[in-house]
Amino acid sequence: xxxxxxxxxxxNVPEGATVAFNCTYSNSASQSFFWYRQDCRKEPKLLxxxxxxxxxxxxxxxxxxRASQYISLLIRDSKLSDSATYLCVLNNAGNMLTFGxxxxxxxKP
Amino acid sequence: ExxxxxxxxxxxxxxxxxxTLRCSxxxxxxxxxxxxxxxxxxxxxxxQYYREEENGRGNFPPRFSGLQFPNYSSELNVNALELDDxxxxxxxxxxxxxMLNYGYTFGSGTRLTVV
Numbered sequence: 001x002x003x004x005x006x007x008x009x010x011x012n013v014p015e016g017a018t019v020a021f022n023c024t025y026s027n028s029a030s031q032s033f034f035w036y037r038q039d040c041r042k043e044p045k046l047l048x049x050x051x052x053x054x055x056x057x058x059x060x061x062x063x064x065x066r067a068s069q070y071i072s073l074l075i076r077d078s079k080l081s082d083s084a085t086y087l088c089v090l091n092n093a094g095n096m097l098t099f100g101x102x103x104x105x106x107x108k109p
Numbered sequence: 110e111x112x113x114x115x116x117x118x119x120x121x122x123x124x125x126x127x128x129t130l131r132c133s134x135x136x137x138x139x140x141x142x143x144x145x146x147x148x149x150x151x152x153x154x155x156x157q158y159y160r161e162e163e164n165g166r167g168n169f170p171p172r173f174s175g176l177q178f179p180n181y182s183s184e185l186n187v188n189a190l191e192l193d194d195x196x197x198x199x200x201x202x203x204x205x206x207x208m209l210n211y212g213y214t215f216g217s218g219t220r221l222t223v224v
Contacts, residue, residue, distance in 0.1 A: 004151075043199055043215040044152065087151055095165040096142065097201075097213060099151030 001026055004100035006088050012106045017078050021103045023071045023088030032091035033064055035073050037084045038102065044087055047073075078107045113202050113216035121222045122190050130185040130219045132200030138214070140164070141183040143175060144199040146218075152199055158183050159205075195223045 006023045013019045025033075033050035048055065050062040050071050061074040071088055088100040114133045122128050134141050140159045144152035154167035158177035172188040181202070187194055197220050201213040 008149075041197075041220075043217050045215070046212060095140075095157045095159075096154040096167065097144075097152075098154070099144075101149075101151045 002101075003027060003098050004088055004090055006086075006100035006103045008101055008103060010104040010106050012108060013078055014108055015078055015080060017107075018074065018076045019078055019105065020072055020074045021086055021088075021105075023073075023100050023103075025069050025071070025088075025090055027090070027092055028066075028069060030069075030090045030092050033071050034089040034091070034097075035060075035062055035071075036087040036089050036099075038087055039084050044089075044099075047086070075105075078105075080107050080109065083107045113200055113214050115198075115200050115216035115219050117219060118217070119220045119222075121224060124190055124192060124223055126190050127186065127188045128190060128221060130187075130198050130200075130221070132183045132185070132202075132216055134181045134183070134200075134202035135214045138202035138204050139181050140203045140205060141177055141181065142201045142203070142213070143183070143185045144201065145169070145194075146197040146199060147193075148196070155185070190223045192223050195221060197221075 035047040036044040037047045038044040050064045054063045059076045063072045085102040085104045087102045090098045116131045142157040143155040146152040156166040157164045161177045174186045177183045197218045199218045200216045203213045
């Protein structure tokens with residue numbers, strides 16, 4: 001079983017739609033969680049950290065459920081520019097990031 | 110403040126050859142991590158360097174080796190290249206090793222193709 005699992009998608013949604021991605025992880029001792037965004041043939045960039053209390057940044061909301069070991073990302077009012085691959089990332093041992101395989105989002109006009 | 114820079118951006122090598130990839134860390138960052146990203150997959154941790162010493166290694170064979178220099182820049186060396194080594198190699202710098210929640214800044218990567 002992979003340490004971090006994501007639905008690869010693609011998720012095809014119209015502009016303005018709300019879309020949600022989930023990610024599950026296997027290491028219950030995982031301490032830090034992040035969502036990264038990666039555009040085609042570019043480097044990953046930090047979208048947001050994920051906290052147990054949940055956190056919101058504009059149209060983006062991230063949630064962490066430690067009991068069920070999953071993380072979610074909700075995008076409201078999707079824009080064409082949101083089209084990208086979204087990577088679920090854990091930091092367990094302090095010195096390495098563990099990435100999921102990514103979920104591809106395509107927002108259509 | 111300069112970001113993370115990697116060189117070269119693209120590279121084509123023949124199976125069995127050796128390659129060296131370079132990374133300059135972001136100003137003020139003293140830790141460099143290397144990741145391999147195969148097409149359609151998430152990045153996989155290769156190793157990290159902190160204060161010129163290897164500080165953690167992923168599941169990669171010894172033919173993947175690295176260095177960190179006093180100015181915190183780093184090199185990734187891969188010997189005896191195999192076709193499966195074709196990937197995007199990403200360098201990430203950060204401040205401090207083993208410090209959770211510190212931001213990692215990624216370079217734009219080196220795309221290596223082994224033929």
